[in-house]
Amino acid sequence: MLRVEDAQVSVEFSPELISKFDDVVSRYPQGKQKSGLLPILHYVQAEFGWVSPQAMDKVAEYLDILPIEVYEVATFYTMYLLRPSGKYVLEVCRTSGCCLVGAEKIMDHIEKTLGVKEGEVTPDGLFSWRGVECLAACGYGPVLQIGPEYTFYENLTNDSVDKLVSDLRAKAKN
Amino acid sequence: MGRKLLLEHINVPGINTFDVYRSKGGYASVEKAIKTMSPEAIVEEVKKSGLRGRGGAGFPTGMKWSFLAKPEGVERYLVCNADESEPGTFKDRYLMTYIPHLLIEGMIVSSFALGAKTSYIYVRGEMMPQIRILERAIAEAKAKGFLGKNILGSGYDLELYVQPGGGAYICGEETALLESLEGKRGNPRIKPPFPAIAGLYGCPTVVNNVESIAAVVPIINEGGDEYAKLGIGRSTGTKLISAGGNLKKPGVYEIDLGLPVEEFIYSDEYCGGIANGKRLKAVVAGGSSVPILPANLILKTINNEPRLMSYESLSDGGFVSGTMLGSGGFIAYDEDACIVRNTWNFARFYHHESCGQCSPCREGTGWMERVLHRLEYGHGKMSDMDLLVDVSKKIEGNTICPLGDAAAWPVASAIRHFRDEFEWHVTNGAEATTRNFGLAHYADPLLAPVAS
Numbered sequence: 001m002l003r004v005e006d007a008q009v010s011v012e013f014s015p016e017l018i019s020k021f022d023d024v025v026s027r028y029p030q031g032k033q034k035s036g037l038l039p040i041l042h043y044v045q046a047e048f049g050w051v052s053p054q055a056m057d058k059v060a061e062y063l064d065i066l067p068i069e070v071y072e073v074a075t076f077y078t079m080y081l082l083r084p085s086g087k088y089v090l091e092v093c094r095t096s097g098c099c100l101v102g103a104e105k106i107m108d109h110i111e112k113t114l115g116v117k118e119g120e121v122t123p124d125g126l127f128s129w130r131g132v133e134c135l136a137a138c139g140y141g142p143v144l145q146i147g148p149e150y151t152f153y154e155n156l157t158n159d160s161v162d163k164l165v166s167d168l169r170a171k172a173k174n
Numbered sequence: 175m176g177r178k179l180l181l182e183h184i185n186v187p188g189i190n191t192f193d194v195y196r197s198k199g200g201y202a203s204v205e206k207a208i209k210t211m212s213p214e215a216i217v218e219e220v221k222k223s224g225l226r227g228r229g230g231a232g233f234p235t236g237m238k239w240s241f242l243a244k245p246e247g248v249e250r251y252l253v254c255n256a257d258e259s260e261p262g263t264f265k266d267r268y269l270m271t272y273i274p275h276l277l278i279e280g281m282i283v284s285s286f287a288l289g290a291k292t293s294y295i296y297v298r299g300e301m302m303p304q305i306r307i308l309e310r311a312i313a314e315a316k317a318k319g320f321l322g323k324n325i326l327g328s329g330y331d332l333e334l335y336v337q338p339g340g341g342a343y344i345c346g347e348e349t350a351l352l353e354s355l356e357g358k359r360g361n362p363r364i365k366p367p368f369p370a371i372a373g374l375y376g377c378p379t380v381v382n383n384v385e386s387i388a389a390v391v392p393i394i395n396e397g398g399d400e401y402a403k404l405g406i407g408r409s410t411g412t413k414l415i416s417a418g419g420n421l422k423k424p425g426v427y428e429i430d431l432g433l434p435v436e437e438f439i440y441s442d443e444y445c446g447g448i449a450n451g452k453r454l455k456a457v458v459a460g461g462s463s464v465p466i467l468p469a470n471l472i473l474k475t476i477n478n479e480p481r482l483m484s485y486e487s488l489s490d491g492g493f494v495s496g497t498m499l500g501s502g503g504f505i506a507y508d509e510d511a512c513i514v515r516n517t518w519n520f521a522r523f524y525h526h527e528s529c530g531q532c533s534p535c536r537e538g539t540g541w542m543e544r545v546l547h548r549l550e551y552g553h554g555k556m557s558d559m560d561l562l563v564d565v566s567k568k569i570e571g572n573t574i575c576p577l578g579d580a581a582a583w584p585v586a587s588a589i590r591h592f593r594d595e596f597e598w599h600v601t602n603g604a605e606a607t608t609r610n611f612g613l614a615h616y617a618d619p620l621l622a623p624v625a626s
Contacts, residue, residue, distance in 0.1 A: 027294075027333075027335040027337075029249070029292075029375065032356070032375055034356065034357035034358075035337075035355060035356055035357045036357065037357035038299070038337070038338060038339065038340045038354065038357065039337065039338050041340070042299060042302075042338055042340075063357075065357075069357075069358075072358075072359055073340070073357065073358065073359060076340070076342065076359040076360065076529075077299070077339070077340025077341050077342050077360075078340070078341040078342065079299045079300065079340050079341035080340060080341075094519075095261045095462075095519060095520075095523055096261050096262070096419075096458075096462060096505060096516055096519050096520060096523075097261060097262055097418040097419055097505050099515075099516075099519055100418075100419045100420055100505070100507065100508075100511060100516075101419070101420070132341075133259075133261075133343065133523050133526055133527060134259060134260070134261040134262075134343075134462075134523065135300055136258045136259060136260075136263060136264045136266070136267050136298070136300075136301070137264050137267065138261065138262050138263070138264050138416060138418030138419070138424070138503065138505065139264055139416060139417060139418040139424035139425045139426065140264075140424070141418065145300060147302075148302075149302055149303065150299075150300050150301070150302035150303060151303070152303070
């Protein structure tokens with residue numbers, strides 16, 4: 001398993017990324033730029049695949065706030081990945097409504113198909129998976145989502161999961 | 175068939191674009207409000223409509239608006255709560271996906287009524303596709319002069335922004351939402367002061383649910399009195415119900431408040447009965463936080479009157495034999511569902527989502543989860559049920575925000591109504607890991623119709 005300390009990440013925010021940050025910060029009143037923290041962390045995660053300590057420090061610098069203010073937010077909210085993950089993180093809803101229609105079986109199937117436990121990364125670095133709490137799609141369960149655009153896959157069956165995984169494998173090769 | 179106020183045009187192709195939405199009479203309420211009405215008159219219409227907050231608490235929206243402080247020279251804010259996270263609820267996702275301009279239209283009218291010059295829609299971060307949809311809709315509305323400077327030549331300016339959350343149930347609580355919008359952890363604030371006095375950035379703020387804001391549109395178009403004619407008693411208007419679980423036709427339905435629960439579950443116009451010809455065992459009527467009821471009590475009240483989908487009828491009997499309408503997240507459980515496992519699932523959810531600020535909730539939710547886990551896996555004790563009730567009673571009412579209550583109620587109600595199923599898990603521990611308890615005897619088969 002990849003460890004945070006081993007991850008050699010050079011964190012450089014490109015001018016395009018900075019201009020996205022600037023756009024976020026322009027939504028708030030003067031001096032309230034800290035409001036942009038959550039959206040900016042989403043952009044960072046979309047760019048680098050996870051939110052590294054180095055990236056958090058850079059965000060703190062950009063927003064002119066203390067690093068601890070970024071750490072406490074990044075660790076509080078569950079969407080931010082605090083260690084390197086697979087390129088595709090399959091996040092499966094594990095709350096009541098989805099369990100009634102078979103979410104637990106889908107998670108077992110994903111574990112078997114990918115051959116890794118919850119939170120681990122496949123050897124090729126492509127996939128990880130985890131159970132997440134209610135995704136507000138209880139009528140279409142079981143569901144899973146894949147960041148950074150959080151595309152939704154509804155009414156999952158073992159077959160549709162297999163197809164999704166092979167499609168993503170093919171996509172990653174191209 | 176009830177009247178559709180929100181979802182009337184939902185099936186029109188292209189209704190998510192400005193032009194099609196406009197051609198179906200969209201944005202008429204903005205023209206009417208800004209050109210012919212004063213902000214006070216709009217608040218008055220909403221008060222007359224009897225609209226109650228659709229996020230779960232059911233507090234009258236017009237009254238909430240009238241509490242907003244209006245000191246000179248201080249900004250006021252309207253924040254839309256689109257952090258839909260209550261298990262069982264998915265109506266806001268549906269509305270924002272398919273008819274985003276309805277929310278934008280409602281936001282413009284409501285912001286005008288409250289005198290807000292900047293408004294935010296706080297959407298849960300997992301709904302990234304919906305965030306893109308809303309941003310596109312806002313850009314369209316702005317290009318057509320319904321947002322930005324000098325709207326429709328009236329001199330009124332409004333900027334509308336979408337803010338993503340980070341994946342935390344607690345941010346659906348309005349003060350936690352405001353904290354999150356300020357870029358902090360979602361820890362609920364101690365009230366008072368209420369957001370109407372000191373909300374976002376310490377300024378007067380109103381926080382409303384997506385569906386409440388959307389309902390302002392028909393209220394302004396047709397008048398508050400007309401809106402109040404729909405529904406029953408103090409439950410006026412229509413409500414979006416998210417139906418899920420073991421139903422034949424799960425989905426989002428717009429109903430007139432006052433529809434009988436039995437009709438909602440079994441008629442083909444709505445859910446079409448229980449999936450796979452099974453029998454109904456239990457229902458969570460308003461999102462995971464409200465008490466779970468066995469089939470006989472959800473269909474008829476304790477006085478043997480038909481239970482209706484309204485704030486009053488669902489809470490008839492208090493927590494002894496009733497529940498709440500909540501956010502309208504309707505989960506149906508069939509005869510194969512295990513109540514112990516489901517209660518454990520909910521307890522795990524609340525433990526995971528507790529912000530950790532108040533000890534009773536932080537510690538109590540974890541305690542309940544562990545006890546329920548051992549019950550589910552056949553290691554429980556007879557005293558565990560009383561222990562769970564005791565812990566839940568010590569969380570309830572002893573926390574800053576309602577998450578503590580929301581965690582306590584499902585556990586306490588499951589034990590109240592399904593105690594023998596819990597006891598069976600203790601006495602038949604090994605068997606309980608291999609099969610389910612089945613239909614409880616109190617889910618009276620005579621009162622729970624079998625789907626044909």
